[in-house]
Amino acid sequence: MAQGTLDRHRTKFLLDERDIPTKWYNIQADLKTPLAPVLHPGTGQPIGPQDLAPLFPMELIKQEVTQERWIEIPDEIRDVYRLWRPSPLHRARRLEKALGTSAHIYYKYEGVSPAGSHKPNTAVAQAYYNKKEGVTRLTTETGAGQWGSALAMACSFFELQCKVYMVKVSYQQKPYRRVMMETWGAQVVPSPSPDTEAGKKVLQGDPDSPGSLGIAISEAVEDAATREDTKYSLGSVLNHVLMHQTVIGLETKRQLEKADDEADIVIASAGGGSNFAGLALPFAGDKITGKKKTRLIAVEPTACPSLTKGTYAYDFGDTVGMTPLVKMHTLGHDFVPPPVHAGGLRYHGMAPIVCKLYDEGIIEAVAVPQTATFQAALLFARSEGIIPAPESAHAVRVAIDEAMRATEEGKRRTIVLNLSGHGHFDLAAFEAFLADRLEDFEYPAEKIAEALKGLPRVNG
Numbered sequence: 148m149a150q151g152t153l154d155r156h157r158t159k160f161l162l163d164e165r166d167i168p169t170k171w172y173n174i175q176a177d178l179k180t181p182l183a184p185v186l187h188p189g190t191g192q193p194i195g196p197q198d199l200a201p202l203f204p205m206e207l208i209k210q211e212v213t214q215e216r217w218i219e220i221p222d223e224i225r226d227v228y229r230l231w232r233p234s235p236l237h238r239a240r241r242l243e244k245a246l247g248t249s250a251h252i253y254y255k256y257e258g259v260s261p262a263g264s265h266k267p268n269t270a271v272a273q274a275y276y277n278k279k280e281g282v283t284r285l286t287t288e289t290g291a292g293q294w295g296s297a298l299a300m301a302c303s304f305f306e307l308q309c310k311v312y313m314v315k316v317s318y319q320q321k322p323y324r325r326v327m328m329e330t331w332g333a334q335v336v337p338s339p340s341p342d343t344e345a346g347k348k349v350l351q352g353d354p355d356s357p358g359s360l361g362i363a364i365s366e367a368v369e370d371a372a373t374r375e376d377t378k379y380s381l382g383s384v385l386n387h388v389l390m391h392q393t394v395i396g397l398e399t400k401r402q403l404e405k406a407d408d409e410a411d412i413v414i415a416s417a418g419g420g421s422n423f424a425g426l427a428l429p430f431a432g433d434k435i436t437g438k439k440k441t442r443l444i445a446v447e448p449t450a451c452p453s454l455t456k457g458t459y460a461y462d463f464g465d466t467v468g469m470t471p472l473v474k475m476h477t478l479g480h481d482f483v484p485p486p487v488h489a490g491g492l493r494y495h496g497m498a499p500i501v502c503k504l505y506d507e508g509i510i511e512a513v514a515v516p517q518t519a520t521f522q523a524a525l526l527f528a529r530s531e532g533i534i535p536a537p538e539s540a541h542a543v544r545v546a547i548d549e550a551m552r553a554t555e556e557g558k559r560r561t562i563v564l565n566l567s568g569h570g571h572f573d574l575a576a577f578e579a580f581l582a583d584r585l586e587d588f589e590y591p592a593e594k595i596a597e598a599l600k601g602l603p604r605v606n607g
Contacts, residue, residue: 157238157406158237158238158239158240159235159236159237159238160235160236160237160238160402160403160405160406161233161235161402162233162398162401162402162405163233164229164232164233166233166398166401167225167228167229167232167233167394167398168220168393168394168397168398169219169220169225170217170218170219170220171217171218171220171390171391171393171394172216172217172390172393172396172397172428172429172432173210173213173214173215173216173217173218173386173390174389174390174393174428174431174432174435174500175213175214175386175500176214176215176216177216177432177435177436178435178503179435179507181214182386182474182499182500182503183461183473183474183499183503185471185472185473186461186471186472186473186605187471187472188463188468188469188470188471188472188603191472191603191605194471196208196209196212198471199211199471201371201372202368202371202372202378202379203378203379204276204277204279204280204282204378205280206276206279206280207273207276207387210386210387210390211385211386211387212386218390220272220394221275223275224271224272224275227267227271227275227301227304228268228271228394230260230261231259231260231261231267232268232394232398233398233402234255234256234257234259234260234395234398235255235256235259236253236254236255236256236398236399236402236403236406236563237253237254237256237531238251238252238253238406239252239253239254239527239530239531241530241531242526242527242530242531242547243550244530245526245529245530246547246550246551246554247554248550248551248553248554249553249554249557249558249559249560250549250550250553250554250559250560250561250562251408251559251560251561251562252546252550252562252564253399253403253406253408253410253561253562253563253564254531254543254546254563254564254565254566255395255398255399255402255426255563255564255565255566256533256566257395257565257566257567257568258533258535258536258539258566258567258568258569260297261300262293262296262297262300262327263293263296263536263568263569263571263572264293264296264297264536264567264568264569265392265395265421265422265425265565265567265568266293266294266296266297266298266382266421266568267297267300267301268391268392268394268395268425269297269382269387269388269391269392269421270294270297270298270300270301270380270382271301271304272391273285273298273301273380273388273391274298274301274302274304274305274307274380275301275305277305277307277378277380278305278306278307282307282376282377282378283307283308283376283377284307284308284309284310284374284376284377284378285298285302285307285308285309285310285371285377285378285379285380286309286310286311286312286367286368286370286371286377286378286379286380287309287310287311287312287367287379287380287381287382288311288312288313288314288338288360288363288364288366288367289311289312289313289314289317289324289328289363289382290313290314290317290360290363290418290494291317291321291324291536291537291538291573292313292317292321292324292325292327292328292572293324293536293538293568294382294383295311295313295324295328295333295335296324296327296328296331297382298311298333298380298382299311299327299328299329299331299332299333300331302331302332302333303331303332308332308334309328309331309332309333309334310333310334310335310336310367310370311328311333311334311335311336312336312338312340312346312363312366312367312370313325313328313335313336313337313338313363314337314338314357314358314359314360314362314363315337315338315339315356315357315358316357316358317358318335318337318338318358319337320575320576321572321573321575323572324572327572337358338358338362338363338366339356339358339362339363339366340366342366342370343365343366343369343370344369345362345365345366345369345465345466345467345469346362346365346366348467349362349466356483357483359466359482359483359494359495360419360494360495361463361464361465361466361480361482361483361494361495362465362466362467362483364381364464364465364466364470365465365466365467365468365469365470367379368465368469368470369467369469372469382419382421383418383419383420383421383422383494383498384419384420384421384464384473384475384494384496384497384498384499385498386498386499386500388421388498389420389421389424389425389428389498389500389501390428392421392422392424392425392428393424393425393428393429394425395425395426395565396425396426396427396428396429396430397429399426399429399563400429400430403561403563408561409561410430410441410561410562410563411441411442411560411561411562412441412442412443412444412546412549412560412561412562412563413426413427413430413441413442413443413444413563413564414444414446414542414545414546414549414562414563414564414565415427415444415445415446415542415564415565415567416445416446416447416538416539416540416541416542416565416567417445417446417447417454417497417501417512418447418451418494418538419494419496419497419498420445420497420498420500420501421498422538422539422565422567423445423446423501423565424498424500424501425565425567426563426564426565427443427445427510428500430443431443431504431509431510434509435509442511443504443509443510443511444510444511444512444513444545444549445501445505445510445511445512445513446512446513446514446515446541446542446544446545447512447513447514447515447541448514448515448516448517448520448541449514449515449516449517449587449588449589450517450588450589451478451482451494451495452478452514453475453476453477453478453494453495453496453497454476454497454501454502454505454512454514455512455513455514456478456514456592456595457476457477457478457495457496457497457595458476458477458478458479458599458602459474459475459476459477459502459506460474460475460477460602460605461473461474461602461603461605462475462477462479462480462495462496462602462603463480463603464480464496465480466480466481468480468603472603472605473496473499474499474502475496475497475498475499475502476496476497476502476505476506477495477496477497477599477602478495478496478595478598478599479495479595479597479598479599479600479601479602480495480496480598480601480602481598481601482495482594482595482598495598513545515541515544515545516587516588516589517585517586517587517588518580518585518586518587519544519587520537520540520541520543520544521537521540521576521577521580521585522544523540523543523544523547524537524540524543524544524570524577525577525580526547527540527543533566533569534569534570534571534573534574534577535566535568535569535570536567536568536569536570536573537570537573537576538567538568539565539566539567539568539570540570542564542565542566542567543564543566545564546562546564549562550562
Protein backbone atom coordinates (compact mmCIF):
# COMPACT_ATOMS: atom_id res chain seq x y z
CA MET A 148 0.00 0.00 0.00
CA ALA A 149 1.25 3.47 -0.80
CA GLN A 150 2.33 5.52 2.16
CA GLY A 151 1.07 9.08 1.87
CA THR A 152 3.15 12.17 2.57
CA LEU A 153 0.98 12.98 5.59
CA ASP A 154 2.26 9.86 7.35
CA ARG A 155 6.01 10.28 6.83
CA HIS A 156 6.67 11.93 10.16
CA ARG A 157 3.46 11.92 12.18
CA THR A 158 2.91 9.51 15.05
CA LYS A 159 -0.53 10.66 16.24
CA PHE A 160 -3.69 11.03 14.20
CA LEU A 161 -6.39 13.13 15.81
CA LEU A 162 -9.94 13.96 14.92
CA ASP A 163 -11.99 17.00 15.92
CA GLU A 164 -14.91 16.85 18.36
CA ARG A 165 -17.14 17.30 15.33
CA ASP A 166 -15.83 13.92 14.11
CA ILE A 167 -17.27 11.97 17.04
CA PRO A 168 -19.56 9.44 15.33
CA THR A 169 -23.21 10.46 15.28
CA LYS A 170 -24.38 6.85 14.84
CA TRP A 171 -23.40 3.43 16.16
CA TYR A 172 -22.85 0.63 13.66
CA ASN A 173 -25.05 -2.47 14.06
CA ILE A 174 -23.43 -5.44 12.32
CA GLN A 175 -26.63 -7.48 12.63
CA ALA A 176 -27.82 -5.67 9.50
CA ASP A 177 -24.96 -7.19 7.49
CA LEU A 178 -24.83 -10.75 8.87
CA LYS A 179 -25.54 -13.33 6.17
CA THR A 180 -27.83 -15.22 8.55
CA PRO A 181 -29.38 -13.93 11.81
CA LEU A 182 -28.02 -14.72 15.23
CA ALA A 183 -29.42 -17.78 16.99
CA PRO A 184 -32.39 -16.76 19.17
CA VAL A 185 -31.92 -16.04 22.86
CA LEU A 186 -33.80 -18.64 24.93
CA HIS A 187 -35.70 -18.34 28.20
CA PRO A 188 -33.78 -20.11 31.01
CA GLY A 189 -36.95 -21.77 32.29
CA THR A 190 -38.89 -22.73 29.17
CA GLY A 191 -36.09 -23.01 26.61
CA GLN A 192 -38.25 -21.00 24.18
CA PRO A 193 -37.17 -17.77 22.41
CA ILE A 194 -37.58 -14.80 24.71
CA GLY A 195 -39.51 -11.62 23.99
CA PRO A 196 -38.99 -8.01 25.09
CA GLN A 197 -41.12 -8.45 28.22
CA ASP A 198 -38.86 -11.27 29.42
CA LEU A 199 -35.94 -8.84 29.51
CA ALA A 200 -37.88 -5.89 30.91
CA PRO A 201 -37.08 -6.67 34.58
CA LEU A 202 -33.37 -6.28 33.79
CA PHE A 203 -33.03 -3.69 31.01
CA PRO A 204 -34.74 -0.48 29.88
CA MET A 205 -36.87 -0.93 26.75
CA GLU A 206 -34.66 1.20 24.51
CA LEU A 207 -31.68 -1.09 25.14
CA ILE A 208 -33.87 -4.15 24.54
CA LYS A 209 -34.83 -2.66 21.17
CA GLN A 210 -31.18 -2.04 20.35
CA GLU A 211 -30.41 -5.65 21.28
CA VAL A 212 -32.65 -7.04 18.54
CA THR A 213 -32.85 -4.33 15.88
CA GLN A 214 -31.73 -5.05 12.32
CA GLU A 215 -31.15 -1.37 11.51
CA ARG A 216 -27.60 -0.73 10.35
CA TRP A 217 -27.13 2.68 11.97
CA ILE A 218 -28.49 3.79 15.37
CA GLU A 219 -28.51 7.49 16.20
CA ILE A 220 -26.36 8.51 19.19
CA PRO A 221 -28.32 10.98 21.37
CA ASP A 222 -26.75 14.40 21.85
CA GLU A 223 -26.67 13.87 25.64
CA ILE A 224 -24.38 10.86 25.15
CA ARG A 225 -22.15 12.62 22.61
CA ASP A 226 -21.82 15.53 25.06
CA VAL A 227 -20.26 13.15 27.59
CA TYR A 228 -18.17 11.44 24.90
CA ARG A 229 -16.55 14.84 24.29
CA LEU A 230 -14.67 14.44 27.58
CA TRP A 231 -12.30 12.03 25.79
CA ARG A 232 -13.53 11.29 22.28
CA PRO A 233 -12.35 11.11 19.59
CA SER A 234 -9.51 9.07 21.09
CA PRO A 235 -6.11 9.23 19.35
CA LEU A 236 -4.68 6.74 16.89
CA HIS A 237 -0.90 6.45 17.31
CA ARG A 238 1.66 5.10 14.87
CA ALA A 239 3.99 3.04 17.10
CA ARG A 240 7.18 4.11 15.35
CA ARG A 241 9.41 3.53 18.37
CA LEU A 242 8.05 0.00 18.80
CA GLU A 243 8.56 -0.62 15.07
CA LYS A 244 12.18 0.52 15.44
CA ALA A 245 12.74 -1.66 18.51
CA LEU A 246 11.44 -4.66 16.59
CA GLY A 247 13.28 -3.83 13.39
CA THR A 248 10.08 -4.55 11.52
CA SER A 249 8.88 -3.48 8.11
CA ALA A 250 5.31 -3.45 9.40
CA HIS A 251 3.36 -0.33 10.25
CA ILE A 252 1.89 -0.70 13.75
CA TYR A 253 -0.92 1.58 14.93
CA TYR A 254 -2.71 1.56 18.25
CA LYS A 255 -6.06 3.12 19.05
CA TYR A 256 -5.64 4.41 22.60
CA GLU A 257 -8.81 4.15 24.68
CA GLY A 258 -6.91 4.73 27.93
CA VAL A 259 -7.51 8.47 27.56
CA SER A 260 -11.05 8.14 28.96
CA PRO A 261 -11.51 9.36 32.56
CA ALA A 262 -11.97 5.76 33.71
CA GLY A 263 -8.86 4.69 31.81
CA SER A 264 -10.40 2.23 29.34
CA HIS A 265 -12.88 1.75 26.47
CA LYS A 266 -15.69 0.81 28.86
CA PRO A 267 -17.32 4.27 29.23
CA ASN A 268 -18.39 4.13 25.57
CA THR A 269 -21.26 1.86 26.59
CA ALA A 270 -21.49 2.75 30.30
CA VAL A 271 -22.52 6.31 29.47
CA ALA A 272 -25.11 5.09 26.96
CA GLN A 273 -26.59 2.56 29.38
CA ALA A 274 -26.78 5.05 32.24
CA TYR A 275 -28.47 7.58 29.94
CA TYR A 276 -31.18 5.18 28.72
CA ASN A 277 -31.89 3.92 32.24
CA LYS A 278 -32.17 7.47 33.58
CA LYS A 279 -34.49 8.40 30.72
CA GLU A 280 -36.87 5.56 31.68
CA GLY A 281 -36.98 6.47 35.36
CA VAL A 282 -34.55 3.92 36.79
CA THR A 283 -32.74 5.14 39.93
CA ARG A 284 -30.27 2.32 40.64
CA LEU A 285 -28.03 0.01 38.58
CA THR A 286 -26.21 -3.18 39.50
CA THR A 287 -23.33 -4.80 37.67
CA GLU A 288 -20.35 -7.10 37.96
CA THR A 289 -16.72 -6.31 37.23
CA GLY A 290 -13.57 -8.38 36.79
CA ALA A 291 -10.47 -6.22 36.56
CA GLY A 292 -12.49 -3.22 37.69
CA GLN A 293 -12.47 -1.28 34.43
CA TRP A 294 -16.15 -1.88 33.71
CA GLY A 295 -17.17 -1.17 37.29
CA SER A 296 -15.18 2.07 37.20
CA ALA A 297 -16.81 3.12 33.94
CA LEU A 298 -20.34 2.44 35.15
CA ALA A 299 -19.68 4.14 38.50
CA MET A 300 -18.54 7.25 36.61
CA ALA A 301 -21.50 7.14 34.23
CA CYS A 302 -23.95 6.75 37.12
CA SER A 303 -22.43 9.78 38.82
CA PHE A 304 -23.00 11.82 35.63
CA PHE A 305 -26.68 10.81 35.47
CA GLU A 306 -27.32 10.77 39.26
CA LEU A 307 -27.95 7.05 39.58
CA GLN A 308 -27.06 4.75 42.46
CA CYS A 309 -24.63 1.99 41.54
CA LYS A 310 -23.74 -1.32 43.20
CA VAL A 311 -20.80 -3.31 41.84
CA TYR A 312 -20.10 -6.99 42.53
CA MET A 313 -16.35 -7.25 41.97
CA VAL A 314 -14.72 -10.66 41.40
CA LYS A 315 -13.04 -11.38 44.73
CA VAL A 316 -9.55 -12.09 43.40
CA SER A 317 -9.56 -8.76 41.54
CA TYR A 318 -11.05 -7.00 44.57
CA GLN A 319 -8.00 -8.20 46.49
CA GLN A 320 -5.44 -7.62 43.72
CA LYS A 321 -6.66 -4.18 42.65
CA PRO A 322 -7.81 -2.14 45.67
CA TYR A 323 -7.41 1.18 43.90
CA ARG A 324 -9.96 0.20 41.27
CA ARG A 325 -12.38 -0.22 44.17
CA VAL A 326 -11.39 3.22 45.46
CA MET A 327 -12.05 4.72 42.02
CA MET A 328 -15.54 3.28 42.01
CA GLU A 329 -16.24 4.48 45.52
CA THR A 330 -14.89 7.93 44.64
CA TRP A 331 -17.56 8.13 41.94
CA GLY A 332 -20.16 7.08 44.51
CA ALA A 333 -20.60 3.35 43.87
CA GLN A 334 -20.97 0.65 46.50
CA VAL A 335 -18.48 -2.18 45.84
CA VAL A 336 -18.53 -5.67 47.39
CA PRO A 337 -16.30 -8.70 46.70
CA SER A 338 -18.06 -11.53 44.85
CA PRO A 339 -19.13 -14.11 45.88
CA SER A 340 -20.79 -12.09 48.64
CA PRO A 341 -23.32 -12.81 51.40
CA ASP A 342 -25.58 -10.10 49.93
CA THR A 343 -27.39 -12.45 47.53
CA GLU A 344 -28.69 -16.00 47.53
CA ALA A 345 -26.40 -16.77 44.59
CA GLY A 346 -23.37 -15.56 46.51
CA LYS A 347 -24.35 -17.44 49.65
CA LYS A 348 -24.71 -20.66 47.66
CA VAL A 349 -21.20 -20.38 46.24
CA LEU A 350 -19.69 -19.52 49.62
CA GLN A 351 -21.36 -22.52 51.22
CA GLY A 352 -19.67 -24.80 48.70
CA ASP A 353 -16.33 -22.98 48.69
CA PRO A 354 -15.76 -20.33 51.39
CA ASP A 355 -12.43 -19.42 49.75
CA SER A 356 -13.80 -19.11 46.21
CA PRO A 357 -11.76 -16.56 44.19
CA GLY A 358 -14.95 -15.69 42.35
CA SER A 359 -15.56 -15.41 38.63
CA LEU A 360 -17.39 -13.10 36.28
CA GLY A 361 -20.12 -15.74 35.99
CA ILE A 362 -20.69 -15.70 39.75
CA ALA A 363 -20.63 -11.91 39.92
CA ILE A 364 -23.16 -11.72 37.08
CA SER A 365 -25.47 -14.06 39.01
CA GLU A 366 -25.32 -11.75 42.01
CA ALA A 367 -25.89 -8.55 40.05
CA VAL A 368 -28.79 -10.06 38.08
CA GLU A 369 -30.45 -11.38 41.25
CA ASP A 370 -30.09 -7.97 42.90
CA ALA A 371 -31.69 -6.19 39.95
CA ALA A 372 -34.46 -8.75 39.47
CA THR A 373 -35.61 -8.47 43.08
CA ARG A 374 -35.87 -4.66 43.27
CA GLU A 375 -38.36 -2.41 41.48
CA ASP A 376 -36.03 0.58 41.38
CA THR A 377 -33.08 -1.32 39.90
CA LYS A 378 -31.93 -2.49 36.48
CA TYR A 379 -28.89 -4.55 35.52
CA SER A 380 -26.05 -3.24 33.38
CA LEU A 381 -23.61 -5.47 31.48
CA GLY A 382 -20.22 -4.30 30.19
CA SER A 383 -19.74 -6.83 27.41
CA VAL A 384 -21.26 -9.81 25.54
CA LEU A 385 -24.69 -8.36 24.62
CA ASN A 386 -25.38 -6.97 21.14
CA HIS A 387 -26.21 -3.43 22.26
CA VAL A 388 -22.99 -3.24 24.30
CA LEU A 389 -20.86 -4.23 21.32
CA MET A 390 -22.74 -1.75 19.14
CA HIS A 391 -22.00 1.14 21.51
CA GLN A 392 -18.31 0.31 21.30
CA THR A 393 -18.19 0.63 17.51
CA VAL A 394 -17.31 4.30 17.91
CA ILE A 395 -13.74 2.94 18.32
CA GLY A 396 -13.57 1.28 14.91
CA LEU A 397 -15.51 4.02 13.13
CA GLU A 398 -13.03 6.63 14.36
CA THR A 399 -10.08 4.37 13.54
CA LYS A 400 -11.14 4.02 9.91
CA ARG A 401 -11.25 7.80 9.51
CA GLN A 402 -7.88 8.22 11.20
CA LEU A 403 -6.27 5.64 8.92
CA GLU A 404 -7.56 7.67 6.00
CA LYS A 405 -5.75 10.70 7.44
CA ALA A 406 -2.61 8.56 7.67
CA ASP A 407 -3.13 7.51 4.03
CA ASP A 408 -2.89 3.91 5.20
CA GLU A 409 -5.17 0.88 5.31
CA ALA A 410 -5.38 -1.94 7.83
CA ASP A 411 -4.22 -5.41 6.78
CA ILE A 412 -4.59 -6.86 10.29
CA VAL A 413 -6.85 -5.69 13.15
CA ILE A 414 -6.15 -7.09 16.62
CA ALA A 415 -7.77 -6.77 20.05
CA SER A 416 -8.02 -8.82 23.21
CA ALA A 417 -11.24 -10.73 23.85
CA GLY A 418 -12.81 -11.62 27.18
CA GLY A 419 -16.51 -11.00 26.74
CA GLY A 420 -16.00 -9.36 23.36
CA SER A 421 -16.72 -5.63 23.66
CA ASN A 422 -13.11 -4.46 23.30
CA PHE A 423 -12.48 -6.62 20.24
CA ALA A 424 -15.87 -5.85 18.70
CA GLY A 425 -15.52 -2.12 19.26
CA LEU A 426 -12.49 -1.96 16.99
CA ALA A 427 -13.18 -4.89 14.67
CA LEU A 428 -16.91 -4.80 13.82
CA PRO A 429 -16.75 -1.83 11.41
CA PHE A 430 -13.92 -3.64 9.60
CA ALA A 431 -15.85 -6.94 9.77
CA GLY A 432 -18.82 -5.28 8.08
CA ASP A 433 -16.58 -4.36 5.15
CA LYS A 434 -15.27 -7.93 5.04
CA ILE A 435 -18.73 -9.51 5.06
CA THR A 436 -19.90 -7.26 2.23
CA GLY A 437 -16.78 -8.01 0.18
CA LYS A 438 -15.25 -4.54 0.32
CA LYS A 439 -12.07 -5.59 2.19
CA LYS A 440 -10.11 -8.72 3.12
CA THR A 441 -8.74 -7.49 6.46
CA ARG A 442 -7.60 -10.15 8.92
CA LEU A 443 -9.38 -9.72 12.26
CA ILE A 444 -7.73 -11.44 15.25
CA ALA A 445 -9.27 -11.87 18.71
CA VAL A 446 -6.72 -12.64 21.43
CA GLU A 447 -7.51 -14.50 24.65
CA PRO A 448 -5.44 -15.96 27.52
CA THR A 449 -4.49 -19.64 27.49
CA ALA A 450 -5.94 -19.74 31.02
CA CYS A 451 -9.44 -18.91 29.73
CA PRO A 452 -9.62 -19.98 26.05
CA SER A 453 -13.32 -19.76 25.28
CA LEU A 454 -12.99 -19.22 21.51
CA THR A 455 -10.02 -21.49 20.85
CA LYS A 456 -11.02 -24.38 23.13
CA GLY A 457 -14.65 -23.82 24.05
CA THR A 458 -17.72 -25.48 22.60
CA TYR A 459 -20.14 -23.55 20.37
CA ALA A 460 -23.40 -24.20 22.17
CA TYR A 461 -26.21 -22.65 24.18
CA ASP A 462 -25.17 -21.77 27.71
CA PHE A 463 -26.03 -19.47 30.59
CA GLY A 464 -24.20 -16.17 30.81
CA ASP A 465 -23.85 -16.59 34.57
CA THR A 466 -22.83 -19.37 36.96
CA VAL A 467 -26.11 -19.99 38.79
CA GLY A 468 -28.27 -20.10 35.65
CA MET A 469 -30.42 -17.00 36.05
CA THR A 470 -29.63 -15.36 32.71
CA PRO A 471 -31.18 -16.22 29.33
CA LEU A 472 -29.46 -18.90 27.23
CA VAL A 473 -27.31 -17.63 24.37
CA LYS A 474 -25.41 -19.53 21.71
CA MET A 475 -21.73 -18.84 22.17
CA HIS A 476 -18.31 -20.42 22.43
CA THR A 477 -18.23 -21.44 26.08
CA LEU A 478 -16.07 -23.30 28.57
CA GLY A 479 -19.21 -24.07 30.60
CA HIS A 480 -20.94 -21.73 33.05
CA ASP A 481 -19.46 -23.78 35.94
CA PHE A 482 -15.95 -22.91 34.72
CA VAL A 483 -13.89 -20.94 37.27
CA PRO A 484 -10.64 -19.78 35.68
CA PRO A 485 -7.38 -19.42 37.60
CA PRO A 486 -6.67 -15.96 39.07
CA VAL A 487 -4.67 -14.58 36.13
CA HIS A 488 -3.94 -10.86 36.24
CA ALA A 489 -5.95 -10.07 33.11
CA GLY A 490 -9.15 -10.10 35.16
CA GLY A 491 -11.23 -8.64 32.33
CA LEU A 492 -10.55 -11.76 30.22
CA ARG A 493 -11.66 -14.31 32.82
CA TYR A 494 -15.13 -15.07 31.40
CA HIS A 495 -16.39 -18.52 30.48
CA GLY A 496 -18.15 -17.40 27.30
CA MET A 497 -17.98 -14.86 24.51
CA ALA A 498 -20.31 -12.40 22.82
CA PRO A 499 -22.70 -14.21 20.43
CA ILE A 500 -21.83 -11.82 17.59
CA VAL A 501 -18.09 -12.49 18.00
CA CYS A 502 -18.75 -16.24 18.19
CA LYS A 503 -20.83 -16.24 15.01
CA LEU A 504 -18.14 -14.31 13.12
CA TYR A 505 -15.55 -16.79 14.38
CA ASP A 506 -17.67 -19.79 13.47
CA GLU A 507 -18.14 -18.41 9.95
CA GLY A 508 -14.45 -17.67 9.46
CA ILE A 509 -14.81 -13.88 9.33
CA ILE A 510 -12.48 -13.49 12.30
CA GLU A 511 -9.59 -15.51 13.76
CA ALA A 512 -8.72 -16.27 17.39
CA VAL A 513 -5.48 -17.07 19.17
CA ALA A 514 -4.65 -17.76 22.83
CA VAL A 515 -1.42 -16.50 24.40
CA PRO A 516 0.23 -17.25 27.77
CA GLN A 517 0.58 -14.75 30.59
CA THR A 518 4.39 -14.34 30.72
CA ALA A 519 4.74 -13.77 26.97
CA THR A 520 1.97 -11.18 27.26
CA PHE A 521 3.81 -9.27 29.98
CA GLN A 522 7.06 -9.46 27.99
CA ALA A 523 5.24 -7.69 25.17
CA ALA A 524 3.78 -5.16 27.63
CA LEU A 525 7.28 -4.29 28.90
CA LEU A 526 8.64 -3.81 25.39
CA PHE A 527 5.67 -1.61 24.52
CA ALA A 528 6.05 0.47 27.69
CA ARG A 529 9.79 0.92 27.17
CA SER A 530 9.38 1.98 23.55
CA GLU A 531 6.04 3.83 23.42
CA GLY A 532 5.94 4.98 27.08
CA ILE A 533 2.41 3.75 27.86
CA ILE A 534 2.01 0.92 30.36
CA PRO A 535 -0.79 -1.17 28.86
CA ALA A 536 -3.48 -2.92 30.87
CA PRO A 537 -2.82 -6.68 31.05
CA GLU A 538 -5.91 -7.25 28.90
CA SER A 539 -4.66 -4.87 26.20
CA ALA A 540 -1.19 -6.43 26.40
CA HIS A 541 -2.63 -9.59 24.83
CA ALA A 542 -3.27 -7.58 21.67
CA VAL A 543 0.22 -6.07 21.87
CA ARG A 544 1.70 -9.58 22.06
CA VAL A 545 0.00 -10.75 18.88
CA ALA A 546 0.66 -7.45 17.07
CA ILE A 547 4.38 -7.94 17.73
CA ASP A 548 4.20 -11.54 16.56
CA GLU A 549 2.39 -10.55 13.36
CA ALA A 550 4.84 -7.71 12.71
CA MET A 551 7.81 -10.04 13.01
CA ARG A 552 6.13 -12.62 10.79
CA ALA A 553 5.59 -9.94 8.14
CA THR A 554 9.25 -8.97 8.36
CA GLU A 555 10.38 -12.57 8.00
CA GLU A 556 8.16 -12.92 4.94
CA GLY A 557 9.49 -9.67 3.48
CA LYS A 558 6.04 -8.09 3.44
CA ARG A 559 4.92 -4.65 4.56
CA ARG A 560 1.77 -5.11 6.66
CA THR A 561 -0.30 -2.47 8.40
CA ILE A 562 -1.35 -3.71 11.83
CA VAL A 563 -3.91 -1.93 14.01
CA LEU A 564 -4.48 -2.90 17.64
CA ASN A 565 -6.84 -1.67 20.31
CA LEU A 566 -4.92 -0.45 23.34
CA SER A 567 -8.13 -0.61 25.32
CA GLY A 568 -6.80 0.76 28.62
CA HIS A 569 -3.77 1.72 30.66
CA GLY A 570 -2.22 -0.44 33.36
CA HIS A 571 -1.72 2.15 36.10
CA PHE A 572 -3.87 0.15 38.50
CA ASP A 573 -2.27 -3.14 37.50
CA LEU A 574 1.25 -2.43 38.73
CA ALA A 575 1.11 -5.30 41.24
CA ALA A 576 0.97 -7.62 38.23
CA PHE A 577 3.95 -5.90 36.66
CA GLU A 578 5.78 -6.10 40.00
CA ALA A 579 5.15 -9.85 40.08
CA PHE A 580 6.38 -10.20 36.50
CA LEU A 581 9.54 -8.17 37.15
CA ALA A 582 10.23 -10.33 40.22
CA ASP A 583 9.77 -13.48 38.10
CA ARG A 584 6.75 -14.57 40.14
CA LEU A 585 4.23 -14.80 37.30
CA GLU A 586 3.42 -18.26 35.99
CA ASP A 587 1.77 -19.45 32.81
CA PHE A 588 -1.36 -21.51 33.07
CA GLU A 589 -2.96 -23.50 30.29
CA TYR A 590 -6.31 -24.75 31.48
CA PRO A 591 -6.33 -28.59 31.44
CA ALA A 592 -8.55 -30.16 28.79
CA GLU A 593 -10.08 -32.50 31.36
CA LYS A 594 -11.16 -29.55 33.53
CA ILE A 595 -12.81 -27.88 30.54
CA ALA A 596 -14.54 -31.17 29.67
CA GLU A 597 -15.81 -31.44 33.24
CA ALA A 598 -17.24 -27.91 33.15
CA LEU A 599 -18.88 -28.55 29.78
CA LYS A 600 -20.83 -31.47 31.25
CA GLY A 601 -23.08 -28.90 32.89
CA LEU A 602 -24.23 -27.31 29.62
CA PRO A 603 -28.02 -26.99 29.57
CA ARG A 604 -29.99 -29.31 27.31
CA VAL A 605 -31.63 -27.38 24.49
CA ASN A 606 -34.07 -28.94 22.04
CA GLY A 607 -33.03 -28.61 18.45
